[in-house]
Amino acid sequence: MSAQGGTGAANGKLKVAKYWASSCGGCDISLLEIGPHLLELIEAADVVFWPCVADFKYEDVAGYPDGYIDVCLFNGGVRSSEQEEIARLLRKKSKTLVAYGACAIDGGIPALANLTTPSEIYDVVYHRNPSLDNPDGVEPAPVFETACGDLHLPHLYPQVLRLRDVVEVDYQIPGCPPQAHQVWKVLQAVVAGQVPARNDAVTVGCDDKVVCDECPREKRQVRIGGFKRPHLAIPEPDWCLLEQGFVCMGPATRSGCGALCVKANLGCRGCYTGSNGVEDRGTAMIGAIGSIIDATTEERAQEIVGQIVDPTGTFYRFNLASSTLKGRR
Amino acid sequence: MADEQVVRTEVSGAAVAGWEPRIIAFLCYWCSYTGADNAGTARLKYPANVDIIRLMCSGRIDPELIMAAYAGGADGVMVCGCHIGDCHYLAGNHKTMARMPLVRSVLADLGIEPERFVHEWVSAAEGEKFAQLVRQTTEGVRRVGPLNWARRMHERGVGHGMDLQPWGDGR
Numbered sequence: 001m002s003a004q005g006g007t008g009a010a011n012g013k014l015k016v017a018k019y020w021a022s023s024c025g026g027c028d029i030s031l032l033e034i035g036p037h038l039l040e041l042i043e044a045a046d047v048v049f050w051p052c053v054a055d056f057k058y059e060d061v062a063g064y065p066d067g068y069i070d071v072c073l074f075n076g077g078v079r080s081s082e083q084e085e086i087a088r089l090l091r092k093k094s095k096t097l098v099a100y101g102a103c104a105i106d107g108g109i110p111a112l113a114n115l116t117t118p119s120e121i122y123d124v125v126y127h128r129n130p131s132l133d134n135p136d137g138v139e140p141a142p143v144f145e146t147a148c149g150d151l152h153l154p155h156l157y158p159q160v161l162r163l164r165d166v167v168e169v170d171y172q173i174p175g176c177p178p179q180a181h182q183v184w185k186v187l188q189a190v191v192a193g194q195v196p197a198r199n200d201a202v203t204v205g206c207d208d209k210v211v212c213d214e215c216p217r218e219k220r221q222v223r224i225g226g227f228k229r230p231h232l233a234i235p236e237p238d239w240c241l242l243e244q245g246f247v248c249m250g251p252a253t254r255s256g257c258g259a260l261c262v263k264a265n266l267g268c269r270g271c272y273t274g275s276n277g278v279e280d281r282g283t284a285m286i287g288a289i290g291s292i293i294d295a296t297t298e299e300r301a302q303e304i305v306g307q308i309v310d311p312t313g314t315f316y317r318f319n320l321a322s323s324t325l326k327g328r329r
Numbered sequence: 330m331a332d333e334q335v336v337r338t339e340v341s342g343a344a345v346a347g348w349e350p351r352i353i354a355f356l357c358y359w360c361s362y363t364g365a366d367n368a369g370t371a372r373l374k375y376p377a378n379v380d381i382i383r384l385m386c387s388g389r390i391d392p393e394l395i396m397a398a399y400a401g402g403a404d405g406v407m408v409c410g411c412h413i414g415d416c417h418y419l420a421g422n423h424k425t426m427a428r429m430p431l432v433r434s435v436l437a438d439l440g441i442e443p444e445r446f447v448h449e450w451v452s453a454a455e456g457e458k459f460a461q462l463v464r465q466t467t468e469g470v471r472r473v474g475p476l477n478w479a480r481r482m483h484e485r486g487v488g489h490g491m492d493l494q495p496w497g498d499g500r
Contacts, residue, residue, distance in 0.1 A: 058496050081493055089495040115438055158485040166490035282435060283392035290428030291388075298413060301427040311431050312438040324396035326482050329440035 014045035014070045014191065017061075018100075019090060020052060021083040022110045022160060023076030027101040028052035030177030031073070034184045044191045045070075049090075058086065064093050071190050073100040073173075077107045077321055078161040082154035091167040096197045098186075099172040102271045104163040105203075107321025108176060111160040112313060114320050114327025118156050159327045160320075170198045173205040176271030176318060179257050182206060203273060206256030210275050211268045215250055215259045219243065223294030227307035230266055241267045242292070247314055252284040271318050280324040282315035350470040352379045353398040354407035354463075357387040359417040360452045361409035367456030375460040376467040379407070386410070388421030392432045395446070399478050405445040405470035407462070412450040422450070444469035445476065 020028060028050075032038065048069055049056045072094035078084050091097050102108040113121060126132070126139050144151040163169055173186055182205035189195050207214070222243045235241055241248040241262060249270030250262065261268050274281045289308075295301035308314065316323055356362040362383045368375065384390060387410025398406050408429060410422045429448040436446050447466045451459045482488075 062496060078490060081491065084490045084493050085496040087490075088493065092495055157491065159487070161486055161490060165486065165488050280393045280396055283396055283432070286392045286428050286431045286435070287424075290392075290431065291424045293423075293427035295427060296413070296423065298426045301423070302430050305427055305430050308431070312435045315431075315435070324393065324400045325439050325478065326487050328438065329476075329478070329481065 011046070015048045015068060016041075016045045016190075017047070017049035017069045017072040017090065017094065018052070019049065019072065019074050019076075019086060021074065021076030021087065021104070021163075022079040023101065023103040023108065025052065026177045027073075027075035027103075030101075030175075030180065031183065033177075033180035034187065035180070037184050037187070041187055041191065058089070061086075061089055061093055066092055067095050069094040071096045071098060071195065073098050074163055075100040075104050076163075077103045077110055078163060078166050079110060079113075079157055079159075080154040081157070084157075084161075084166050087163060087166050096170045096195055097163075097167065099163045099169045099201065101178055102174060102176040102273065102318045104169075105172045105174055105273050105322070106319035107160045107162055108271075108318050111319070111321035111327070112317070114159045115312065116328065118158060121156075162321050164201050165321075168199045169201040171195070171204050172201050172273070174203060174254060174271070174273035175205070175257060176269075178205055179260070181258075182256055203254070206254050206272055208276060209255045211250035211253045211255050211257070211259055211262070211272070214255045215240075215262050215268075217241065217262060223292050224289070224304065225294045226304055229309065235265055237265060242289075247289075247308060249281075249285060249315070249317070251288040252278065252281045252315075269317060270315075274319070274322075281319050282312070282323055285315040286311070348475050350378045350404045350467055350475075351402065352405040352407060352463075352466055352470060353403045354379050354381045354409065355387070355390045355394060356381055356383055356407075356451075357389075357410040357417075357422075358383055358385045360411035360415060360450075361387070361459070363453035364409070364451040364455045364459045367453060368460045369456075371456050373456055373460040375463040378467045378470075379463050386416070386418050386421035387425040388416075388418065388423075390425065392428055395432055399441065399445075399476060400482075402477075402479060404476045405447070405466055407466055408446075408448045409451045409459070409462075412452055415452065441476070442473045444473050 047054060049061050072090050074090060074097060078087055099105045103110060122139055126134055127137060140153060142153050142155045186205045217240045218238055219240045220243060224245050226245050227247060228245045230246055235244050235246055246267045248267030250268040252274060253268050253270045254272045254275045257272050278284050293301055293304050295304055320327055356365060365381060390408055395406050410425050413422060416422045433446060449462055
């Protein structure tokens with residue numbers, strides 16, 4: 001594989017960057033999962049910014065000419081002023097900006113914090129946490145005065161935003177984290193110079209159907225008579241989990257992961273974003289589950305769906321920042 | 330979020346003094362819409378705050394439509410269909426009755442007051458029940474005030490961030 005693509009760099013190699021914002025770091029690790037292919041990538045591309053593995057500074061990026069970075073993989077949502085600034089900086093310096101992973105695309109798990117307010121979060125984290133030792137009730141302040149001048153800290157935003165709420169995104173690679181075979185497929189296209197900038201957040205590194213499409217389990221056309229939790233019952237191995245009463249996000253989740261969770265006897269958690277045309281995945285799932293409940297009276301229907309623990313947290317686990325209402329009022 | 334939505338909500342929010350609740354009612358074709366029709370032909374009076382959207386069946390009311398109504402500026406949403414056992418499509422409303430408790434639970438987690446969401450069965454003969462339901466819902470929504478969802482989210486940076494300058498640009 002040879003180095004291609006329109007770079008103005010001296011050695012003709014591609015320039016790639018990776019950044020983490022409001023995320024756990026798993027996306028950075030997932031890039032290493034491509035294994036020996038990493039050597040092929042390094043042969044074709046120079047890493048010019050990747051805080052997880054290399055000691056580049058923000059000054060370095062600010063010093064690059066605009067459009068210097070060929071491809072920037074951005075993982076994590078935007079929750080603080082620092083993350084927004086770096087998102088805008090990287091957009092300016094990158095020809096192609098890719099939202100990498102569930103958090104950058106849909107807010108991910110951190111976006112569940114949109115069900116609370118920043119002041120409630122501060123209250124728990126700095127005042128009510130059982131493991132806390134903070135007798136003076138100190139909270140971080142955005143400005144700290146010292147003899148040498150003021151020190152500034154980034155501040156928390158009112159809620160978790162998606163990357164595409166802040167800047168234009170060219171592509172998005174879903175997953176928590178994206179699966180290695182899908183990541184490598186996309187990187188091969190990058191290395192071959194087949195990745196034009198698009199500015200419309202095309203979803204790549206996945207398939208176009210839903211997880212049910214690649215799920216090996218059998219559907220028996222049975223309605224749900226009650227819901228079970230995965231730690232309290234063992235599902236039959238070859239039968240649709242939803243029909244057995246285990247909440248499975250498969251019907252509202254895009255395919256491409258290879259149905260990993262359902263093959264491990266666990267309901268799909270829903271990390272691979274929504275399929276084309278689905279605007280709000282939580283309500284898509286409510287629609288799907290509501291149509292297969294085994295009840296002919298209102299009381300019975302309420303009893304059955306009442307067995308689902310935390311519907312909001314389950315149906316919007318990875319995508320609250322992408323939902324129609326975005327978070328709590 | 331479309332800018333026109335934000336603008337529209339801002340207009341309604343600016344006039345809180347003269348604010349009137351805006352309620353979207355999703356009615357099924359066979360019973361509830363005919364029930365609303367019945368209220369009209371019987372010349373029953375009910376507030377003009379309700380905008381009716383007719384669908385073929387309450388089972389067609391994708392919960393997404395309810396969320397879209399709030400996001401688009403509605404202060405309240407009503408969902409009405411045939412009584413259980415009376416569905417023109419036999420079991421369309423069985424789907425509604427399983428979905429609505431989940432919708433209600435999600436709305437509660439999102440901080441939307443229970444007054445803003447009403448789910449009731451209205452038959453073709455129940456014009457009086459429909460008129461009464463609209464009166465109750467309008468009064469309930471009036472009590473809890475304007476929702477202004479789009480503006481609220483716009484203020485929190487949804488769709489644009491806080492418009493900070495990129496790092497290094499002379500801050």
